[in-house]
Structure formats: C-alpha cells, structure tokens
Amino acid sequence: MGIDLPLLWAVIILFGVMMYVIMDGFDLGIGILYPFFKKKEDRDVMMNTVAPVWDGNETWLVLGGAGLMAAFPIAYAAVLSAFYLPLVFMLVGLIFRGVAFEFRFKATEHQQHFWDKAFIGGSIAATFFQGVTLGAFIHGIDAIDIHTGAYIGNDILHWLTPFSVFTGLGLVVAYALLGSTWLIMKTDGELQQRMRILTRPLAWILLAVIAVISLWTPLAHEAIAHRWFSLPNLFYFLPVPLLVALTMYHLLRTTKYAHAAPFLLTLALIFLGYSGLGISVWPNIVPPHITIWQASSPSQSQGFALIGVLLILPVILLYTAWSYYVFRGKTRHGEEYH
Amino acid sequence: MIALDALTLARVQFGFTVSFHIIFPALTIGLASYLAVLEGWWLHSRKQVYQDLYHFWLKIFAINFGMGVVSGLVMAYQFGTNWSYFSAFAGSVTGPLLTYEVLTAFFLEAGFLGVMMFGWNRVGPGLHFLSTIMVALGTLVSATWIIASNSWMHTPAGYEIVAGKVVPTDWLQVILNPSFPYRLAHMGVAAFLATALFVAAVAAWHLLRGRQQPAIRKMFSMALWMALLVAPLQALIGDFHGLNTLKHQPAKVAAIEGHWENHASPGMPLTLFGWPDMKREETRYALQIPRLGGLILAHSWDGQIPGLKEFAPADRPNATIVFWTFRIMVGLGVLMIALGVWGFYLRCRKRLYQSRAFMHFALWMGPTGIIAILAGWYTTEIGRQPWTVYGVMRTADAVSTHSALQLGISLVIFVLVYFAVFGAGIVYMMRLAQQGPILNEGKETNPGGPGQLHQPMRPLSAAPAVSKDKEQNTNPGN
Numbered sequence: 055m056g057i058d059l060p061l062l063w064a065v066i067i068l069f070g071v072m073m074y075v076i077m078d079g080f081d082l083g084i085g086i087l088y089p090f091f092k093k094k095e096d097r098d099v100m101m102n103t104v105a106p107v108w109d110g111n112e113t114w115l116v117l118g119g120a121g122l123m124a125a126f127p128i129a130y131a132a133v134l135s136a137f138y139l140p141l142v143f144m145l146v147g148l149i150f151r152g153v154a155f156e157f158r159f160k161a162t163e164h165q166q167h168f169w170d171k172a173f174i175g176g177s178i179a180a181t182f183f184q185g186v187t188l189g190a191f192i193h194g195i196d197a198i199d200i201h202t203g204a205y206i207g208n209d210i211l212h213w214l215t216p217f218s219v220f221t222g223l224g225l226v227v228a229y230a231l232l233g234s235t236w237l238i239m240k241t242d243g244e245l246q247q248r249m250r251i252l253t254r255p256l257a258w259i260l261l262a263v264i265a266v267i268s269l270w271t272p273l274a275h276e277a278i279a280h281r282w283f284s285l286p287n288l289f290y291f292l293p294v295p296l297l298v299a300l301t302m303y304h305l306l307r308t309t310k311y312a313h314a315a316p317f318l319l320t321l322a323l324i325f326l327g328y329s330g331l332g333i334s335v336w337p338n339i340v341p342p343h344i345t346i347w348q349a350s351s352p353s354q355s356q357g358f359a360l361i362g363v364l365l366i367l368p369v370i371l372l373y374t375a376w377s378y379y380v381f382r383g384k385t386r387h388g389e390e391y392h
Numbered sequence: 393m394i395a396l397d398a399l400t401l402a403r404v405q406f407g408f409t410v411s412f413h414i415i416f417p418a419l420t421i422g423l424a425s426y427l428a429v430l431e432g433w434w435l436h437s438r439k440q441v442y443q444d445l446y447h448f449w450l451k452i453f454a455i456n457f458g459m460g461v462v463s464g465l466v467m468a469y470q471f472g473t474n475w476s477y478f479s480a481f482a483g484s485v486t487g488p489l490l491t492y493e494v495l496t497a498f499f500l501e502a503g504f505l506g507v508m509m510f511g512w513n514r515v516g517p518g519l520h521f522l523s524t525i526m527v528a529l530g531t532l533v534s535a536t537w538i539i540a541s542n543s544w545m546h547t548p549a550g551y552e553i554v555a556g557k558v559v560p561t562d563w564l565q566v567i568l569n570p571s572f573p574y575r576l577a578h579m580g581v582a583a584f585l586a587t588a589l590f591v592a593a594v595a596a597w598h599l600l601r602g603r604q605q606p607a608i609r610k611m612f613s614m615a616l617w618m619a620l621l622v623a624p625l626q627a628l629i630g631d632f633h634g635l636n637t638l639k640h641q642p643a644k645v646a647a648i649e650g651h652w653e654n655h656a657s658p659g660m661p662l663t664l665f666g667w668p669d670m671k672r673e674e675t676r677y678a679l680q681i682p683r684l685g686g687l688i689l690a691h692s693w694d695g696q697i698p699g700l701k702e703f704a705p706a707d708r709p710n711a712t713i714v715f716w717t718f719r720i721m722v723g724l725g726v727l728m729i730a731l732g733v734w735g736f737y738l739r740c741r742k743r744l745y746q747s748r749a750f751m752h753f754a755l756w757m758g759p760t761g762i763i764a765i766l767a768g769w770y771t772t773e774i775g776r777q778p779w780t781v782y783g784v785m786r787t788a789d790a791v792s793t794h795s796a797l798q799l800g801i802s803l804v805i806f807v808l809v810y811f812a813v814f815g816a817g818i819v820y821m822m823r824l825a826q827q828g829p830i831l832n833e834g835k836e837t838n839p840g841g842p843g844q845l846h847q848p849m850r851p852l853s854a855a856p857a858v859s860k861d862k863e864q865n866t867n868p869g870n
Contacts, residue, residue, distance in 0.1 A: 106506025106509065110499060117491070127479055128480050134469060135473060152461060153462060155458060160823075202477055202480040355484040
C-alpha cells in the first residue's frame with residue numbers, strides 16, 4: 055500500500071469537523087443571538103434563514119462521529135468515554151435546539167416563548183460544552199487504556215478546568231459571530247443594521263479570546279510551545295497569526311457596508327483558529343499519548359470506508375450547495391417570492 | 393431486584409434511548425414513501441385530494457423527522473460513551489457501516505428535506521417530486537445500513553480476530569451476513585405496516601366525527617389496502633426470520649418458546665401461554681398444544697429443537713421477558729391481519745366508510761404497529777444476551793468502565809428530557825392529526841419565511857389560537 059490511510063483519514067475527519075464547526079456554527083450562533091432580539095417577527099426571520107438547511111449542517115457532526123469510529127476506533131472510544139458528561143450535556147442541548155425548529159412554529163402563542171427559550175438554552179449549552187470538550191481535549195487525557203482507548207480514570211469531572219471553561223465561552227463567542235455575520239448576509243433593513251452593530255464588539259471579543267488561547271496553550275503545555283516556537287517551525291507557522299490580524303482588520307472594515315464579506319471573513323478567521331489547534335496537537339489524535347497511527351482501525355476498514363468518502367462526499371457537497379442555492383437571497387418578513 | 397450496577401444502567405439507558413428513537417424512524421420510513429406516492433399520484437392525476445393529503449402528512453412527517461434526527465444523534469454517540477470496549481473491539485466493522493449510513497442516507501435526507509418542506513413555491517413540481525423521492529430513498533437506505541450493522545452483531549460473518557480486535561476480511565459477507573435479509577425485510581415491512589395503521593387510525597378518528605371528506609376517505613382506503621397487503625406478508629417474513637434465528641441463535645428460540653428440554657415423544661409442543669422461570673428452569677402454568685411447536689419450527693410431525701437446558705446457565709437469554717414480548721408482537725400481528733381482512737370484506741360490501749364498529753377497531757389499532765415493533769426489538773435484542781456480538785463478545789465486556797453515578801446522572805437526564813421533549817412533540821403531532829387535511833392548501837412555509845405573506849394566518853400552526861386558521865379549515869366538525 056503506497057497510501058498512508060491513517061493520514062488521509064485524519065484529513066477527512068479534520069475536514070468533517072471543520073465543516074460542522076462552520077455550518078452548525080452559524081445555526082447555533084442564531085440561537086445564541088436570540089436574547090438580543092425580542093421581537094417575534096425578527097426571531098421568525100432569523101430562524102427561517104437556516105430552517106431549510108440546519109439538519110444537513112448538523113449531519114457533519116454525525117459524520118465526524120461515525121468516521122472516527124470507522125477509522126480510529128480507539129480514539130472514538132477514548133474521546134467519547136473520557137468526555138462522557140460534557141458530551142451528554144451537548145447532546146441534550148442539541149435535542150432542545152433541534153426540536154425547537156419544528157415545535158416553535160407549531161406551538162400556541164403562549165407556548166412559543168418556551169420553545170424560544172429551548173432554542174436559546176439548547177444552542178448555548180451545545181456550543182459551550184463543545185468548547186469545553188475541545189479545551190479538555192487539547193489539555194489531553196491521561197487515564198487511558200492505550201490498547202482499547204477506554205477511559206479508566208474515576209474522576210467524573212476531570213474535564214472541568216479553568217482552561218476548558220474558557221474555551222467553552224470562547225466557542226460561544228465564535229459561533230455568535232458566525233451567526234451575526236451570516237444574518238448580515240441573509241437579512242436586510244433594520245434587522246440587518248442591528249446585526250452590523252452587534253458584530254463589531256463580538257469580533258473584538260473573539261480576537262481577545264484567540265489571543266488568550268494562543269498564549270495560554272503554549273504556557274501550559276511544553277510540547278505545544280516547542281511545536282510553535284522552535285526553529286524553523288516559527289517561520290512556517292508565523293503566517294497564521296499574521297493572517298488572523300489581516301482578516302480581523304477587513305472584518306471590522308466590511309461590517310459597516312458589505313453583505314457577504316463579513317461572513318466569509320469570519321469563516322476565514324475560524325479556519326485559521328482551527329488550523330492553529332491542528333498544528334498544536336498533530337500528530338496526536340488523543341493528546342498527549344495516542345497518535346493517529348496507533349489509533350487506526352485495520353486497513354480493510356479504512357480502505358472500505360475511504361471508497362465511500364471519495365465517491366460520495368463530492369456528490370453531497372454538490373447537492374448541499376444546490377439546496378443553499380434554492381434558498382439563496384434575503385429572507386424577509388412579509389414578502390412574496392416568485 | 394436487580395442491582396443497579398454500571399452494566400445494568402448502561403443497558404437500561406441504551407434500551408430507553410433506542411426505544412424512543414425507533415418510533416420516529418419507523419414512521420419516517422413509512423410516511424416518506426407515502427408522501428412520495430401521494431405527490432406522484434398528484435402529478436399524474438392532478439386531483440386536489442392528493443395535494444391536500446400531501447400537505448397534511450408533510451407537517452406530521454416534519455415533526456416526526458425532527459425528533460428522529462435528534463434522538464438518532466444520541467444513538468450515534470452512545471456506542472462510544474457507554475460501550476467504549478465494544479467500539480474499540482468492533483468499531484472496525486460497525487464504524488464503516490455507520491459511515492456509509494451517514495454518507496448515503498443522512499445527508500441525502502437532510503439535503504432534500506429543506507426543499508421538500510419549504511420549496512413548494514421555489515422549485516418546479518418535477519424537482520420538488522425528486523426531492524420527496526430522495527428523502528424517501530434516504531430513509532430506506534439508512535435502514536439498510538443500520539440493519540446490516542445490527543445483523544452483523546447477531547450473526548457475525550466475514551471477519552477474523554487479530555490481537556483481540558475484529559478485522560473485517562470480506563465486506564460482502566459482513567454486510568450480507570446470514571440474518572441480514574430477514575431482518576431488513578422484517579423491519580422495512582414493519583415500518584410500512586406501522587405507518588399504515590397510524591394513517592388508518594387518524595382517518596378513522598375523523599370519520600367517527602362524521603367528516604366524510606374525500607381526502608379523509610382516500611387516506612382511510614389507501615391505509616387499509618396497505619394493511620391488507622403487508623400484514624399477512626409480515627407474518628410470512630416473520631416465520632422465515634424465526635427459522636433463520638433457530639439456525640443461528642437456537643438459545644434465543646428456546647427462550648422465546650419457553651422450551652427447556654426435549655422429551656422422547658411426541659414432538660415438541662407449542663406453549664401458548666405460561667411463565668418461564670429462569671431459576672426453576674421450567675415454564676410454569678404452561679398452556680400447550682401438542683406437536684405444534686415442532687410442526688412450526690422443524691416443519692415435521694416429530695420435530696424437536698434444542699431446549700434451554702442444553703445451554704450453560706451463563707449463556708441463556710431471559711426467557712421470562714422474550715417469551716412475552718414475542719407473544720405480544722405475534723398477537724398484535726394477528727389483529728392487524730384481521731383489520732386488513734375485515735376492511736376488505738366491508739369494501740366489497742360497499743360499507744367501508746359506514747361501519748362504526750370497524751372505525752373504532754381501526755382507531756384502537758393505531759399505535760399497535762409501534763408497540764409490535766418495540767416488542768419485536770426487545771425479543772431479538774434481549775434474546776441475543778448475554779452477547780453483544782453473538783458468540784464473540786459478551787455484553788459485560790463491552791460496557792465502558794464508568795461509575796454507576798455517572799451513568800445514573802445521564803440516565804436521569806435522558807429520561808426527563810425525552811419525556812418532556814418527545815412528549816411535547818407527540819402532542820403536537822396528534823394536534824396536527826386532529827386538524828385534518830385542509831382543502832386547497834398550497835403554500836407551505838413558516839411564518840416570516842420565503843413565500844410567506846405576513847398575516848396572522850399560520851397554516852403550519854397546530855394552534856387553534858388564531859381565528860384565521862378556522863376559515864382555512866373546511867371541517868364541518870370544527
């Protein structure tokens with residue numbers, strides 16, 4: 055076999071998780087922004103910008119889970135059993151958020167506010183605990199049975215650290231910014247104007263979050279510091295913080311007048327942050343001990359599933375793009391489409 | 393009293409979450425195909441009644457689908473959280489199968505669902521019909537992969553064990569494992585049957601209130617044709633499936649039959665009712681028909697099958713439970729066949745929409761499809777115990793090493809959340825069902841959404857709060 059299957063699969067899973075973060079990011083962001091918009095009409099429009107697509111966006115999370123199980127069963131067992139409680143809380147958040155899409159429009163007037171709250175609470179909880187899991191993951195899992203990946207520690211709150219709480223809050227800000235810039239693109243009039251106003255402080259806060267995490271991680275983990283600050287790595291990775299600064303500058307500038315640019319720039323920002331995390335933990339799939347090669351399933355499994363990915367994923371991207379195209383343009387209240 | 397150790401809690405949690413989950417996909421599979429038929433028929437005949445039915449069932453389908461998605465998400469993660477040893481051991485087989493399910497089914501459903509639900513006025517009728525077909529296809533493909541994975545756990549094939557982990561050697565054998573065709577047929581038909589019973593019950597409810605509109609009569613008629621066709625078919629498939637199980641999991645069949653040991657003669661009796669007692673190793677209060685068991689299972693007058701006592705006590709599934717879940721499933725199946733036949737008889741006498749006794753029967757039969765599906769799954773899954781992968785990995789070795797406290801916390805959370813959220817969802821579904829089809833309903837979007845005039849009229853709402861809804865509704869009963 056000339057191909058490094060585990061490497062390919064690591065790329066596929068990184069891609070799948072990134073697609074999830076970007077796409078469900080703005081869905082969840084809308085829920086996080088709900089508290090700032092009290093009017094029912096505004097909330098209707100906000101929800102309707104993603105109602106036709108949110109389910110497909112969430113599916114990337116299932117692909118990440120299934121792909122991890124197929125290609126790196128030991129990592130799947132490790133991550134899911136070690137982060138048991140935060141993942142359960144995340145799932146419960148996603149349950150409330152998901153059904154709110156359906157129930158909110160079917161509830162009676164006086165029940166609707168309950169599903170509004172479910173949408174808000176579910177979105178915030180799902181995002182926060184995703185971020186907590188991410189922070190705990192970067193921090194690494196020690197009490198692992200290397201052979202099976204099962205978590206063998208008995209501390210059920212080992213994932214709860216100041217760092218993981220901070221990454222949890224950080225992700226809430228990141229998704230809120232994805233949501234607000236998405237809505238700049240998909241709405242107009244007064245609602246859009248208010249999104250523009252909200253985007254600036256969110257962008258500044260996110261910049262601060264990125265800065266803090268960029269300092270905190272290498273200070274707390276020697277391996278990560280070595281990865282970034284040893285020569286010649288420093289020169290290879292220097293573009294990352296420079297690009298962040300450049301993206302940020304344009305984001306703040308275009309927020310005042312552009313429609314799609316702020317959202318695209320936010321995507322770039324998220325991608326840069328994500329790549330930074332990737333650089334930090336590579337080639338571990340379960341920091342600090344298990345690499346992608348150690349966690350791999352047999353090549354018969356990785357090869358079989360790879361055929362499906364290579365053949366089907368492009369088709370999925372095509373019809374997903376088509377469904378976004380069908381619902382292109384501004385979502386307005388009280389306007390007839392033809 | 394069972395000790396609430398981590399293993400028991402993990403099994404209860406899996407059973408609880410999967411029981412709730414299966415309700416939704418079962419109806420999703422049936423309703424998606426039903427919607428495709430309705431839309432196709434509407435395009436073909438241009439009869440308004442089909443379009444009205446399409447929009448009516450689309451709303452119920454949408455709620456049901458949403459609940460299926462979120463409860464399914466929990467299932468996809470539970471293998472890793474609660475059964476990490478199983479995932480590390482057999483993830484090399486179940487992982488790729490789940491990956492194919494996501495790639496070929498979940499994305500297909502999700503990608504076209506938006507167009508199906510909100511695109512009535514945004515794409516042409518041909519593209520919209522294609523979207524409905526794609527969603528229906530997605531549900532069937534999804535069932536195929538997940539049944540393949542589950543069947544493999546019952547009748548593993550096409551693999552070897554290297555260094556304590558499963559290595560797939562032949563994917564065709566893995567997927568087309570010995571019990572796969574039977575399980576797939578049995579579950580697929582069960583989904584159609586359960587949906588037909590649900591549709592028939594909704595129609596019966598309206599007919600009993602004197603609402604004899606064409607749309608309601610039409611769905612009553614369609615559902616009863618379906619029941620007439622698939623209820624007997626399901627019994628036949630079930631019989632074949634049972635023989636397949638006898639071949640591969642004889643202990644399960646012995647437990648289902650409450651059959652402990654063979655006597656010299658005559659052949660094996662069929663135990664109709666009784667109380668299989670695991671401790672005393674006998675079925676108490678048994679009501680038996682001589683020779684019939686052997687006749688059904690071995691297809692011969694003196695037929696015998698292995699009794700439970702031929703298996704070590706540690707390898708026996710709990711006969712007390714599966715004996716009864718199996719009988720509930722079969723008993724309901726007999727009633728379903730009766731419903732189909734009675735409906736056919738009334739149809740021939742031109743009294744299908746007049747017989748109130750029959751309508752009451754159809755109404756009561758509404759939830760039985762779902763109940764039978766649950767009973768069937770309990771039979772096969774509890775009957776697989778003490779194995780997770782049959783004969784290869786015991787359930788006790790598959791479970792994560794979590795403290796009972798952690799599992800207890802999550803179980804309580806799931807129970808509370810599921811009853812609240814899915815309880816509300818089922819209430820909304822029933823409310824929509826009560827409203828009945830609306831004449832000439834065409835614009836299907838959410839308030840504030842594309843194609844939506846800003847009016848208080850909310851066609852998607854199940855709420856009677858808005859008076860404009862009433863004007864839309866031509867039900868004389870309202």
